[in-house]
Amino acid sequence: MKMFSIPALACAMTLGFGLASAQTITPTRVGPVSQYGQLITGKNSAGQGRIYGSCEGVKDGAEVQVRGMSLYWSMVAKSTEFWTPEGIATMVNDMNVQIVRAAMGTTNEDWWGCKDGTESCGNDKSKHITGYATDAEFQTNLMNTVVEAAIKNDIYVVIDWHSHQAHEEVDNATKFFTEMAQKWGQYDHVIFELYNEPKETSWGVIKDYADKVVSAIRQHSDNLILVGNRKYDQNPQEAINNEVTGENIAYTFHYYANSHCWEGQTSWGDPCEGANAQQAINAGLSVFVSEWGTADANGGGNPDTGRNTSWQNWMDQNKLSWANWSASKVEEGTAAFSSGSNRNSLQYTTSGQMVKEYLSTNPTTYTRCATAPIPEPNPEEAIHGLHSANFDVTFSGKALNVSGATANVEIFTAKGDKLMDINNVQGELSLAAFPAGKYLVRVKSGSVSKMKAISIK
CATH class of the missing domain: 3.20.20.80 (Glycosidases)
Structure with missing residues (x-):
């Protein structure tokens, strides 16, 4: 099994303000x-x-x-x-x-x-x-x-x-x-x-x-x-x-x-x-x-x-x-x-x-910009497993585990700031360097891409 890990210092330098306080509120509209x-x-x-x-x-x-x-x-x-x-x-x-x-x-x-x-x-x-x-x-x-x-x-x-x-x-x-x-x-x-x-x-x-x-x-x-x-x-x-x-x-x-x-x-x-x-x-x-x-x-x-x-x-x-x-x-x-x-x-x-x-002359509709926060999934969607015909991803404790195929893994703050992007992940990916809080994980393998919420405690 291949183990991926993230240097704690590099992670801390990347986070900036973004992880000082994990977000828990998601807008109900695009405004x-x-x-x-x-x-x-x-x-x-x-x-x-x-x-x-x-x-x-x-x-x-x-x-x-x-x-x-x-x-x-x-x-x-x-x-x-x-x-x-x-x-x-x-x-x-x-x-x-x-x-x-x-x-x-x-x-x-x-x-x-x-x-x-x-x-x-x-x-x-x-x-x-x-x-x-x-x-x-x-x-x-x-x-x-x-x-x-x-x-x-x-x-x-x-x-x-x-x-x-x-x-x-x-x-x-x-x-x-x-x-x-x-x-x-x-x-x-x-x-x-x-x-x-x-x-x-x-x-x-x-x-x-x-x-x-x-x-x-x-x-x-x-x-x-x-x-x-x-x-x-x-x-x-x-x-x-x-x-x-x-x-x-x-x-x-x-x-x-x-x-x-x-x-x-x-x-x-x-x-x-x-x-x-x-x-x-x-x-x-x-x-x-x-x-x-x-x-x-x-x-x-x-x-x-x-x-x-x-x-x-x-x-x-x-x-x-x-x-x-x-x-x-x-x-x-x-x-x-x-x-x-x-x-x-x-x-x-x-x-x-x-x-x-x-x-009344204010806009009535808005378009999310490319760097806008990514909406946090509903709590019931924040499950520990992502499954497709090609690969499985599970999350437990402070690690992701990708099985069945290699995948690209991206980790975002709840605000949408990208913290990590690693290619060719298969096996366990340690997230122990991240502070406790809520994050978004996007996993891509071939044409399949899914995003779910995770919580590191």
């Missing part, structure tokens, strides 16, 4: 993530910052613009009702979203939003929603629910530390993002947003905070990271020539159509907020509109069609990805859903109908 892959920063041929996908890489014509919804702050039941598998699936099916942003409360504030889905909690404090600082378990569970639902629907998801003072929450933010990166950082679907909206905090202070949290995330994931900037994310140009340390980092820009302008100057003579973002883009920084509203900056007001059209044109010209505020039924002019909505059925406000029309 934007399967087509575009991991979102990555880059510059076009004119030197302008853009977002691209790992499937095609950084090249003109391959820019990726994804559009969707931002969940409302996770502090009230009229928001958290949509932080659910049903809520995410309904937005995918009814609104055609490509991305969802999960805006998680971080402090100990209590908006008296009840955890049982109503707002009639009386004096039962155990049902009140507070932020991560005092109820980390509840907020983390909410986030995990949204991330898992996004992955199953094959859309992107922004894990948002929704704070105006994140630089004062370094320990909690580092702990939270470390956990998120460990759990979800191997999925191309996931984006990390470190600081929702700084107020008048200087860029130097923001950068110092971001450098620390980025370092923690990069221990586990190379996924896209978004960083906020001064005055509610309206000054990304302040990062020019003083960027956050590391790769694959973009800078957020927020606007509200009635309150902000996209070009020229404000009525008081400052550059328009959009002009600040354009300056950052022109300097080569990748910009991401992780929050925008159809009306006033305080959430109120009525959407102005002309101003919203101009803002949309500006974002489309710059290929800017966006998430609209907000996927909720709170009593605000910028809320997308009316009071009769629920997680399974959406009714739209004036703002929501406007945004739904914008989203």
Whole structure:
């Protein structure tokens, strides 16, 4: 019997991030993530910052613009009702979203939003929603629910530390993002947003905070990271020539159509907020509109069609990805859903109908790119034997055994990254050098080729 083995060092060098955490969630559809892959920063041929996908890489014509919804702050039941598998699936099916942003409360504030889905909690404090600082378990569970639902629907998801003072929450933010990166950082679907909206905090202070949290995330994931900037994310140009340390980092820009302008100057003579973002883009920084509203900056007001059209044109010209505020039924002019909505059925406000029309131009079908994750077989298909008229393959412990013919054996991570390709295998192939986890094995002999899941323990 011939024994094949894999040098442990070579295996470890090949694995990279891919096996730090074996995947266990498989999308139920082919969506934007399967087509575009991991979102990555880059510059076009004119030197302008853009977002691209790992499937095609950084090249003109391959820019990726994804559009969707931002969940409302996770502090009230009229928001958290949509932080659910049903809520995410309904937005995918009814609104055609490509991305969802999960805006998680971080402090100990209590908006008296009840955890049982109503707002009639009386004096039962155990049902009140507070932020991560005092109820980390509840907020983390909410986030995990949204991330898992996004992955199953094959859309992107922004894990948002929704704070105006994140630089004062370094320990909690580092702990939270470390956990998120460990759990979800191997999925191309996931984006990390470190600081929702700084107020008048200087860029130097923001950068110092971001450098620390980025370092923690990069221990586990190379996924896209978004960083906020001064005055509610309206000054990304302040990062020019003083960027956050590391790769694959973009800078957020927020606007509200009635309150902000996209070009020229404000009525008081400052550059328009959009002009600040354009300056950052022109300097080569990748910009991401992780929050925008159809009306006033305080959430109120009525959407102005002309101003919203101009803002949309500006974002489309710059290929800017966006998430609209907000996927909720709170009593605000910028809320997308009316009071009769629920997680399974959406009714739209004036703002929501406007945004739904914008989203209707998103693609309705997607094509899996060549390097996209290979779907993991159903559990019942993860059997220990592969059989054909020409050969048999069995898996036991940490070894494959090919009998009856020679075969080509390929081993992939659950994400689809190829780890090994060996020809003319017959007999036992040791996989002892691989860490415990789930893998995909493809065995070819002649014209017969089959793929099944295996689990190394």
